[in-house]
Amino acid sequence: MIYHYRDDDGLEETFEAAGDAGEATATARQMLLGGWHGTVTKTTRLWADVTPEGETLGWRVSAEIEPPEPACAPGGHDWEETSVQGNGGGVIVTSTCQRCGRGRIKNTWDHASDGTILETVTYTETCTEA
Numbered sequence: 001m002i003y004h005y006r007d008d009d010g011l012e013e014t015f016e017a018a019g020d021a022g023e024a025t026a027t028a029r030q031m032l033l034g035g036w037h038g039t040v041t042k043t044t045r046l047w048a049d050v051t052p053e054g055e056t057l058g059w060r061v062s063a064e065i066e067p068p069e070p071a072c073a074p075g076g077h078d079w080e081e082t083s084v085q086g087n088g089g090g091v092i093v094t095s096t097c098q099r100c101g102r103g104r105i106k107n108t109w110d111h112a113s114d115g116t117i118l119e120t121v122t123y124t125e126t127c128t129e130a
């Protein structure tokens with residue numbers, strides 16, 4: 001079956017997927033991740049519309065891009081939680097690496113650009129603890 005793909009950046013493509021909608025969704029998700037060439041500093045959700053050829057109604061497909069984890073000393077990061085605070089229906093967990101001093105902020109109740117709830121990760125150059 002032929003599907004039309006259009007991501008929120010305006011990229012349009014046509015692809016073929018065998019079988020059911022699940023197969024088309026998986027393919028579209030791969031296209032979202034593969035088509036992303038920028039870098040993010042915070043977890044970002046991308047969206048695309050998938051519509052079967054000859055139909056007007058499709059569905060939305062999303063995929064999350066994670067920010068690259070910064071380099072650390074040999075042995076890798078050694079994260080230690082320095083604070084946990086409530087945030088809406090979730091929490092914000094701030095950690096500091098015991099080796100390089102970078103910070104990591106995990107927000108389990110953040111929002112994507114479309115307003116949906118999204119668990120995000122952000123890395124900071126230095127410890128953000130006041």
Ligand SMILES: [Zn+2]
Nearest residue numbers: 072077097100
């Ligand atoms: Zn580190």
